[in-house]
Amino acid sequence: MCGIVGYKGKRKVKDVLISGLETLEYRGYDSSGIAVLEKNKIRVIKSVGKIEDLKKKLKMYYLDNATCGISHTRWATHGEVSVENSHPHKVGRVCLVHNGIVENYKDIEKELSGKYSFKSQTDSERICALIDSLYNGENEIEAITKAIEILKGSYALAIMFDNKDKIYGVKKDAPLVLGIGDKEFFLASDISAILSYTKEHIILEDNEIVEIGNKFDIYFKEVIIYKKVSLASWNIEEAQKGGYEHFMLKEIEEQEELAKKLYSKYIENDNFSDIVINLSKYNRVDFVGCGSAYNASLIGKYFADKYCVKSDFYVNAYVASEYRYMNHCYDPKVLVVLLSQSGETADTLACLRMCNEEGVDTLAIVNTVSSTMAHEAKYVMPMLAGPEICVATTKGYFSQSYLCSLLILKYMYSTRIINKEERDKIFEEFKKLSKYIKNIIKETNYKEVAKALYKSEDVYFIGRGVDIYSCYEASLKLKETSYIHSECFPAGELKHGPIALISKNTPLVAFLTEFSVREKTISNIMEAKSRGAKIIVIRKESITIDKTICDYEIVIPLTSEYIQNLLAIVCFQLISYEVAKLRKCDIDKPRNLAKSVTVE
Ligand code: F6R
Numbered sequence: 001m002c003g004i005v006g007y008k009g010k011r012k013v014k015d016v017l018i019s020g021l022e023t024l025e026y027r028g029y030d031s032s033g034i035a036v037l038e039k040n041k042i043r044v045i046k047s048v049g050k051i052e053d054l055k056k057k058l059k060m061y062y063l064d065n066a067t068c069g070i071s072h073t074r075w076a077t078h079g080e081v082s083v084e085n086s087h088p089h090k091v092g093r094v095c096l097v098h099n100g101i102v103e104n105y106k107d108i109e110k111e112l113s114g115k116y117s118f119k120s121q122t123d124s125e126r127i128c129a130l131i132d133s134l135y136n137g138e139n140e141i142e143a144i145t146k147a148i149e150i151l152k153g154s155y156a157l158a159i160m161f162d163n164k165d166k167i168y169g170v171k172k173d174a175p176l177v178l179g180i181g182d183k184e185f186f187l188a189s190d191i192s193a194i195l196s197y198t199k200e201h202i203i204l205e206d207n208e209i210v211e212i213g214n215k216f217d218i219y220f221k222e223v224i225i226y227k228k229v230s231l232a233s234w235n236i237e238e239a240q241k242g243g244y245e246h247f248m249l250k251e252i253e254e255q256e257e258l259a260k261k262l263y264s265k266y267i268e269n270d271n272f273s274d275i276v277i278n279l280s281k282y283n284r285v286d287f288v289g290c291g292s293a294y295n296a297s298l299i300g301k302y303f304a305d306k307y308c309v310k311s312d313f314y315v316n317a318y319v320a321s322e323y324r325y326m327n328h329c330y331d332p333k334v335l336v337v338l339l340s341q342s343g344e345t346a347d348t349l350a351c352l353r354m355c356n357e358e359g360v361d362t363l364a365i366v367n368t369v370s371s372t373m374a375h376e377a378k379y380v381m382p383m384l385a386g387p388e389i390c391v392a393t394t395k396g397y398f399s400q401s402y403l404c405s406l407l408i409l410k411y412m413y414s415t416r417i418i419n420k421e422e423r424d425k426i427f428e429e430f431k432k433l434s435k436y437i438k439n440i441i442k443e444t445n446y447k448e449v450a451k452a453l454y455k456s457e458d459v460y461f462i463g464r465g466v467d468i469y470s471c472y473e474a475s476l477k478l479k480e481t482s483y484i485h486s487e488c489f490p491a492g493e494l495k496h497g498p499i500a501l502i503s504k505n506t507p508l509v510a511f512l513t514e515f516s517v518r519e520k521t522i523s524n525i526m527e528a529k530s531r532g533a534k535i536i537v538i539r540k541e542s543i544t545i546d547k548t549i550c551d552y553e554i555v556i557p558l559t560s561e562y563i564q565n566l567l568a569i570v571c572f573q574l575i576s577y578e579v580a581k582l583r584k585c586d587i588d589k590p591r592n593l594a595k596s597v598t599v600e
Helices: 013-027 051-058 105-112 123-133 140-150 247-253 255-266 291-307 346-358 372-376 395-414 420-443 446-453 466-482 491-496 515-529 561-582
Strands: 003-008 031-038 041-048 068-074 089-091 094-099 155-161 167-172 177-180 185-188 200-203 208-212 216-220 223-225 284-289 314-319 334-340 361-366 379-382 458-463 485-490 507-512 534-540 552-556
Touching: 003 013, 003 094, 003 155, 003 167, 013 031, 013 051, 013 068, 013 185, 031 051, 031 094, 041 051, 068 094, 068 155, 068 167, 089 123, 094 123, 105 123, 123 140, 123 155, 140 155, 140 167, 140 208, 167 185, 177 216, 185 208, 247 255, 247 561, 255 395, 255 420, 284 291, 284 346, 284 395, 291 314, 291 334, 291 395, 291 466, 334 346, 334 395, 346 361, 346 372, 361 372, 361 395, 395 420, 395 561, 420 552, 420 561, 446 534, 446 552, 446 561, 458 466, 458 491, 458 515, 466 485, 466 507, 466 561, 485 491, 491 515, 507 515, 515 534, 534 561, 552 561
Parallel strands: 284 314, 284 334, 334 361, 361 379, 458 485, 458 507, 507 534, 534 552
Antiparallel strands: 003 068, 003 185, 031 041, 031 068, 089 094, 094 155, 155 167, 167 208, 177 185, 177 200, 208 216, 216 223
């Protein structure tokens, strides 16, 4: 939450900061601002709204002589959305941008109250005052080191000082990357912000301070340390729209390629690759995630419940914000699997740290391999989805549920629940997944279904078996991208209460890919239809449904059950996209949301 970009080098500082902020806008878009050093003076310009608003404002300023700068895009936590609360903050000789939450900012304010008056309600302005109060006018590293000894909570900070042609960065529990170009240096919350300039980077660890002038030095406790430079594997094209109207559509379509990438990394030479952790050495597996990541983990749990019926093996799925406050009984036979696209989500990260403290084995399924979770987990399975810019996840969820299923399948194979022949048959379908996706994207008219939904105030989803879990994700996708209220129920639950919500033309979306329980779900559809519901069915080719009870239908090919949920969700991602478009919503940046939820 909140994005930071800093730059020191030969280019026009303003342009680098703005292009970086545009890439990081997914992290928050309540307000934004920049600070640059011009003729040894720090100039701060900020604006409420999106980066576009800041760009308009910046047209009035000639900042071409700036030599370095810092910038920020905000997702409000402390204080309303206003110019005063926007970053950068400047107090005394210090100017900074902050991502994270400092918990003891009230104590700091109290301590400094005689000396400073504050314009904003933010914790960030108090950090700024703290550093200024500790600064002797000469030793910036000392001032920052002393300040971080006092701060409690999370922070990634980019800092400037009056009369200093340098920028500084420091972080704790929030990401900060140092980009290294040819006589130019960058700071960013996420590598994607600087990929168009350089791929060389260093991921800063907690409480390391980087000082950037004509060269850079990294300090820990005021002593210079040396760190290895890494090379990013992501391409800048992956982080750009590439002719698409929205990132969401681009990212949905990228799932075709992603299916190939996942297959070649995880199903090597038609066998499970070694990086798919073998769960058979554990008695209990806890999947943990937030939002869509949690929904994906339910897919893994579902297959484990259905097929891994053994008295010494249990798979659970938990929402991270609950799991972290539960009491757990861990032993060496427990594995905790943390799912996170960003690898930075506060609650999931807190669970990982709790597990590490307890000494329990952890596996992170993450997309951002430079993320904190990827660093701190014992095992990592990369999601391989490339940069996901649209705030609503699509390819991220796809990859997470794919990998959850694969983990369970490997367990099933290694414990002989399935034999080689059965495994190979399933692999055949995984191999074809990319082709299936291509066909369902190109051949189906999602716009028709979207037209039937976009004027509705409420949409309900039903399914049985794995379909319930696809419904969870479909419902979330619809509500976050188009702001339509939606809920989902196991189909059998409809008549135990929710059917009271059905009246004439209430849309009911039924996922119908579970063959064994198809007749039951069809009966539930009929019950809703006879009360006037508008029925939309996403069905597997082999499950037929009478045209008189189905107003719209999307058909997915007949395939393995481990694939059908992935295809069904791609269909509904496309429907959600079209609905959001018809409702003229800000598809890639839905209101009130941010991509990387680094607050509790
Ligand atoms: C929904 C969505 C969120 C995220 C959740 C977890 O479309 O994007 O629900 O899935 O915030 O984020 P990560 O996976 O980064 O931990």
